[in-house]
Amino acid sequence: MKILLIGSGGREHALAWKLAQSERVSDVTVAPGNAGIAEIANIADVPADDVMGIVALAQRGRYDLVVVGPEQPLALGLVDELALRGIRAFGPTQAAAQLESSKAFTKDLCDRHDIPTARYGVFTDAGEAKAYLRTMEPPYVLKADGLAAGKGVVIPETLDQAERELDAFFSGKFGEASSTVLIEEFMRGQEASFFAICDGTTAVPLIAAQDHKRAFDGDEGPNTGGMGAYSPAPVFTDEVFEQTMARIIQPTLLGMAADGRPFTGILFAGLMVTEEGPKLIEYNVRFGDPECQVVMRRMQSDLLELMLAAQAGELSTAEPPRWLTDPVVNVVLAAQGYPGSYDKGTVIEGVEAANARDGVVVFHAGTRRGRNCGKLKANGGRVLNVTASGETLKDAVDLAYRAIEDDIDWPDMQYRTDIAHRAL
Numbered sequence: 001m002k003i004l005l006i007g008s009g010g011r012e013h014a015l016a017w018k019l020a021q022s023e024r025v026s027d028v029t030v031a032p033g034n035a036g037i038a039e040i041a042n043i044a045d046v047p048a049d050d051v052m053g054i055v056a057l058a059q060r061g062r063y064d065l066v067v068v069g070p071e072q073p074l075a076l077g078l079v080d081e082l083a084l085r086g087i088r089a090f091g092p093t094q095a096a097a098q099l100e101s102s103k104a105f106t107k108d109l110c111d112r113h114d115i116p117t118a119r120y121g122v123f124t125d126a127g128e129a130k131a132y133l134r135t136m137e138p139p140y141v142l143k144a145d146g147l148a149a150g151k152g153v154v155i156p157e158t159l160d161q162a163e164r165e166l167d168a169f170f171s172g173k174f175g176e177a178s179s180t181v182l183i184e185e186f187m188r189g190q191e192a193s194f195f196a197i198c199d200g201t202t203a204v205p206l207i208a209a210q211d212h213k214r215a216f217d218g219d220e221g222p223n224t225g226g227m228g229a230y231s232p233a234p235v236f237t238d239e240v241f242e243q244t245m246a247r248i249i250q251p252t253l254l255g256m257a258a259d260g261r262p263f264t265g266i267l268f269a270g271l272m273v274t275e276e277g278p279k280l281i282e283y284n285v286r287f288g289d290p291e292c293q294v295v296m297r298r299m300q301s302d303l304l305e306l307m308l309a310a311q312a313g314e315l316s317t318a319e320p321p322r323w324l325t326d327p328v329v330n331v332v333l334a335a336q337g338y339p340g341s342y343d344k345g346t347v348i349e350g351v352e353a354a355n356a357r358d359g360v361v362v363f364h365a366g367t368r369r370g371r372n373c374g375k376l377k378a379n380g381g382r383v384l385n386v387t388a389s390g391e392t393l394k395d396a397v398d399l400a401y402r403a404i405e406d407d408i409d410w411p412d413m414q415y416r417t418d419i420a421h422r423a424l
Contacts, residue, residue, distance in 0.1 A: 001027075002029070002063045002064050002065075003019055003028045003063060003065050003066075003067060004029050004031065004044075004057065004058055004066045004067070005019065005030045005031075005041070005066075006054060006066065006068045006073055007048050007068075007070045008030075008032050008034050008365075009034075009070070009289050009365045009382070010289055010293055010382065011070075011286075011287050011293065012034075012069040013036050013037050013293075013364050013365070014293040014295075015067065015069060015287070015292065015296065016028050016033075016037050016040060016041045017361070018296040018303045019067070021302075022303065022305070023302075024302075024304055025304060028040070028042065029043070029044055029063070030043060031045070031046040031048065031054060032045055032046060032047055032048065034364045034365065034366070034367050035367040035368050035376055036351075036363060036364025036367055037364065038369070044057055048069070049076060051078050051081055054078060054082075055078075055081050055087075058082060058087050059085065059087070065088050065089070065090060065304075065307065066089040066090070067090045067091070067307065068091035071097070071284065074091050074094070074097040074265075075147060077093070077094035079091045079092065079093050079094070090307045090310065090311050091264070091265045091285070091286065092264055093264075095261040096256060096261045096262065096263045096265075098261070099256070099283040100147070100285040101147055102145055102146065103144075103182050104145050104180060106280075106282065107120055107182065109252065109259075113251040113252070113254070113255040115247065115248055115251050116247060116280065117280040117281075118141070118272075118279065119184065119185040120182050120183060120184040120185070121182070121183050122145070122180060122181075122182055123180070123182075123183065126167060126170045129166050129170075129181055129183060130166060133166070136183065136185060137186075138158060139155050139156065139157050139186045140156050140162040140183065141154075141155055141182075141183065142154045142162065142169060142182070143182040143183075143184065144169060144173075144177040144180075144182075145177065145178070145180035145181065146174070146176060146177030146178070146179075147177055148175075148178070149225060150213075150223070150225040151339060153223055154223075169181045187272040187274055187279055188274060189272045189274035190210070190272070190273045190422065191210065191270065191272055191281065192208050192209070192240075192271045192273055193208060193211055193229070193233075193288050194206075194207075194208045194236065194241075194268070194269045195207065195266060195268050195269075195287065195291075195295060196245075196249050196267045197265075197267075197306055197307075198253055198267050198310060198315070199309065199310040199312070199313045201257060201262070203249050203253050203315075204320065205249075206295060206321060207231055207298065207323055208241070209229050209230060209232075210229060210235070211228065211290055212226065212229070212419055213227070214227070215416075216416065217416050217417055217418045222339055222340075223339070224334075224381075225289065225339070226288070226291070226332065226382075227290075227331075227334065227382075227415070228290060228330055228331045228415075228416055228419035229288075229293070229419075230329040230396070230419065230420040230423065231291070231298055231327065231328055232327060235273050235422070240273055243278050244271065244278045247277070247278070248271070248278065248280050249267065263285075264311065265285060265286065266287050267283065268283065268285070268286065268288050268291075270282045270283070270284065289365075289382075290382075293330045293363050293385050294328040294329065297324075297387050297389060298326075298328050299323060299324075300323060300324055301319070301321040305318070306321060326389045327390060327392065327393040327395075327396045328389045329387065329396040329397050329400050329419055330363075330387045330400075331385070331386045331400045331401065331416070331419050332384070332416075333382075333385075333386065333413045333414075334382050334413065334415065335380070335383055335413070337414075344366075344377070344379055345377050345378065345379075346377065346378045346411070346412040347370075347375050347377055347410075348367070348375075348378060348409070349376070349409040351407075351408060353407040354386060354404070354407040354408055357388075357403050359396075361387050361388075362384055362385065362386050362403075363384070363385040363387060365380060365385060366378060366379045366382060366383045367379055367384070378410070378412065383410075384413075386403055386404055386408070387400070388403065393420055393424060397419065397420050397424065400419075401417070
C-alpha cells in the first residue's frame with residue numbers, strides 16, 4: 001500500500017517510522033516532512049495546511065491511505081475534501097475535529113453528557129469575562145477557544161495578572177483563536193495523556209503517557225508544545241483507566257455519534273487525575289507531540305492495520321493492540337529561546353552517534369539539510385526528540401541523557417534535565 005502522511009514534526013517522524021514497519025506498506029510519502037523523515041520516506045514539498053494542495057498530491061500519487069498528523073488540516077476539513085474525491089483518509093471530519101478546534105464546543109458536549117471537567121465560563125466580552133473572573137479563586141486558567149499550537153493556555157497567579165492577560169487575549173494575543181476565551185477553575189492533581197483509536201462507534205484504548213509542557217526544569221516557565229514525555233505513567237492506574245473509558249471516552253463517542261458528528265481517528269484526552277478521579281482538561285483529535293513518539297516506540301502491533309480497521313468501521317472485530325512493557329522516555333531538544341524567539345540555521349552534529357546506541361531512536365522535528373553543505377540544521381523551535389527505552393524508567397532516562405550529553409553536539413540547544421521526574 002502507498003501511504004501519504006501529512007505533517008513535519010516529531011510526531012510525524014514517529015508515525016512514518018512505525019508505518020514503514022508494516023509488511024503491507026510499499027511506499028511512504030510525507031508532506032512536507034523534515035530532514036529526519038527524508039531518510040526513511042519520500043518527501044513532498046506541500047504545506048500541511050494547504051488543503052487543496054494536499055488533495056491534488058493525493059490524486060496524483062494515487063495513495064491508498066492518507067494519514068493526517070497535525071490538527072490544523074483536520075480543522076480545515078482535509079478529510080472531508082479527500083472523501084468527496086473518494087480518497088481514503090485516517091482522521092476526523094471537520095465537524096468532529098471541533099473537539100479540538102473549539103474548546104467551547106467540547107465544554108458544551110461535557111455538560112450535555114455529564115463528562116467530568118472543570119467549572120468554566122465562555123466569553124467574547126472582556127468586561128463580562130473580568131466579572132466572572134472575580135467569582136473564581138486563584139490561580140486562574142485562561143484558554144483561547146481556538147487552535148493556538150498548544151500555547152493558548154495561561155495560568156495567572158493573581159487577579160491583576162489575569163485581567164491583564166484577558167486584555168491581551170481579546171487584543172489578539174493568539175489571533176482569531178482568542179476572540180473567544182474560556183475561564184476555568186484550576187484543577188489540582190497530576191496530568192496524563194490518554195489515547196484511544198475510534199471508528200465512530202467503537203473506541204479501542206491505546207496507552208497513557210505524561211508530558212512536560214513547561215519550558216524549564218521543575219515545571220517552571222512558559223507553556224510550550226511539550227518538552228518531553230514518558231510512558232507508562234504510574235498515575236494512570238487500572239482504576240483511572242476504567243473510569244476514563246466509562247466516564248469520558250465512551251460518553252464522548254456516543255455523544256458525537258448522536259449529534260451527527262461520528263468521530264473516527266485518534267482521540268487524545270488530556271486528563272487531570274484528581275482525588276475525585278480523572279477529569280477532562282481538553283481533547284485533541286490526533287496524537288500528541290511529544291507523546292506520540294513514546295507511544296510508537298512501545299507499540300508492537302501493526303499501526304496500519306489499526307488505522308484501516310478504524311477507517312472501515314471495523315474496530316470491534318480487530319485484534320487489540322499489543323505493547324512493549326519496557327518504559328520509554330522522550331527528551332525534546334529545542335532551540336535556545338523557545339517558546340519565544342529563536343535562531344534558525346544552527347548546525348547540529350552527533351545525531352547518528354546517538355541513533356547508534358542500543359535502545360535510542362532520535363526523531364526529528366524542526367530540521368533541514370543545508371543546500372550546499374548537506375549538514376543538519378535547526379529549522380524550528382522544537383528540533384529533535386531523543387527517545388530511549390530501558391528495563392526500568394530510570395534506565396531509559398539515563399540512556400536518553402547519555403545520548404544527549406555524550407553524542408549530540410549542538411551549542412544552541414536547550415532541554416529539560418528532569419523529564420519523568422514525577423514518576424522517578
